[in-house]
Amino acid sequence: MEILQHPLPSRMAWTGSELRQTDDWIVCLSAAEHEELDRALRVARQSGRPRVALRPEDFPLPTLARRIALMEEELKQGRGFVLLRGLDIGRYNMEDLTTIYWGVSIHLGAVISQDAKGTLIQHITDIAPPNIDDPNLRLYVTSKGQPPHSDMSDIVGLLCVDRAMEGGESVIVSTMAIYNRMLKEHPEYLEPLYEGFYHDLRGEGPTGDIDEVTDAPVPVFSYSGGTLRSWFHGKKIRGGAVKRGVPLTALQADAVAYVERLGTDPEMRLDMPLQPGDIQFLNNYVAMHYRTAFKDGQGHKRLMLRIWLEMRNMGDFDPALDKWVRSGVPSQDWAKHKGLRSLGQV
Numbered sequence: 001m002e003i004l005q006h007p008l009p010s011r012m013a014w015t016g017s018e019l020r021q022t023d024d025w026i027v028c029l030s031a032a033e034h035e036e037l038d039r040a041l042r043v044a045r046q047s048g049r050p051r052v053a054l055r056p057e058d059f060p061l062p063t064l065a066r067r068i069a070l071m072e073e074e075l076k077q078g079r080g081f082v083l084l085r086g087l088d089i090g091r092y093n094m095e096d097l098t099t100i101y102w103g104v105s106i107h108l109g110a111v112i113s114q115d116a117k118g119t120l121i122q123h124i125t126d127i128a129p130p131n132i133d134d135p136n137l138r139l140y141v142t143s144k145g146q147p148p149h150s151d152m153s154d155i156v157g158l159l160c161v162d163r164a165m166e167g168g169e170s171v172i173v174s175t176m177a178i179y180n181r182m183l184k185e186h187p188e189y190l191e192p193l194y195e196g197f198y199h200d201l202r203g204e205g206p207t208g209d210i211d212e213v214t215d216a217p218v219p220v221f222s223y224s225g226g227t228l229r230s231w232f233h234g235k236k237i238r239g240g241a242v243k244r245g246v247p248l249t250a251l252q253a254d255a256v257a258y259v260e261r262l263g264t265d266p267e268m269r270l271d272m273p274l275q276p277g278d279i280q281f282l283n284n285y286v287a288m289h290y291r292t293a294f295k296d297g298q299g300h301k302r303l304m305l306r307i308w309l310e311m312r313n314m315g316d317f318d319p320a321l322d323k324w325v326r327s328g329v330p331s332q333d334w335a336k337h338k339g340l341r342s343l344g345q346v
Contacts, residue, residue, distance in 0.1 A: 129344025148263025200239030
């Protein structure tokens with residue numbers, strides 16, 4: 001196990017305090033690019049293909065594709081996130097809006113499953129689940145705030161359809177900047193984070209057992225071939241320890257808490273109030289995201305459309321990260337006729 005011992009100088013190690021001074025991370029759609037999206041939507045309809053079978057050539061973006069290629073480079077080698085702004089969602093019904101979102105996304109990568117039922121585009125909204133206090137529940141189906149975390153994919157996309165009446169702000173933070181802070185403040189945390197943790201599968205794993213965990217520890221940090229990657233989910237780490245019956249050591253618990261604490265540090269975090277029509281793409285290996293608690297009302301019900309993407313030419317991965325993160329949450333045959341506690345289906 002090789003541990004990177006020097007700070008990262010790259011654009012990935014940004015802080016919120018720095019980025020609040022600029023808006024160059026916002027990519028604004030031009031009127032011509034918006035018309036190009038309309039034309040691509042018509043081509044997709046005429047192809048006769050179902051949305052899930054569309055290929056990039058079925059959603060042609062001759063001009064916008066060049067900007068998407070720059071976005072891909074920024075996601076891989078730059079800050080690790082972009083915000084695409086300017087989609088006029090009032091022009092479309094939900095079916096067409098979802099097709100446009102899908103069409104843009106497949107120019108970045110391949111869409112992967114987000115739950116054991118095989119959902120490819122997830123509606124992130126409060127469904128008032130009956131098992132609100134269930135530790136297996138995935139918090140995106142509630143109105144609760146979330147701690148900083150990574151999603152199970154190379155890239156996570158969020159399209160804002162409607163904001164909440166109050167709260168529900170998107171927040172992102174660079175895990176590369178957290179790494180640099182850790183090197184200075186708590187280098188003793190690096191080893192347990194590199195060693196990794198068994199993750200709680202929340203009843204969505206291969207067996208469907210509610211107590212199933214990963215078959216190997218998933219590293220929070222991994223370094224190979226000159227590339228540092230991160231992947232963090234405190235709830236899955238703590239749940240895995242409980243279900244294995246092997247408590248975290250004091251050092252492990254402190255390391256996990258430290259990552260979460262820096263993830264909410266005002267100096268480190270970038271609050272990003274998403275507007276209807278905004279699309280946020282984020283690289284899960286260099287940044288984390290979360291949202292504040294929210295309330296719906298006064299004609300507003302918070303709704304984000306989430307997509308998970310596997311990107312091309314990402315290089316080699318730690319085997320556990322490759323198995324338990326890059327493939328999302330694979331669909332399972334046993335889930336076809338079974339409710340999932342993780343999704344509030346009890």
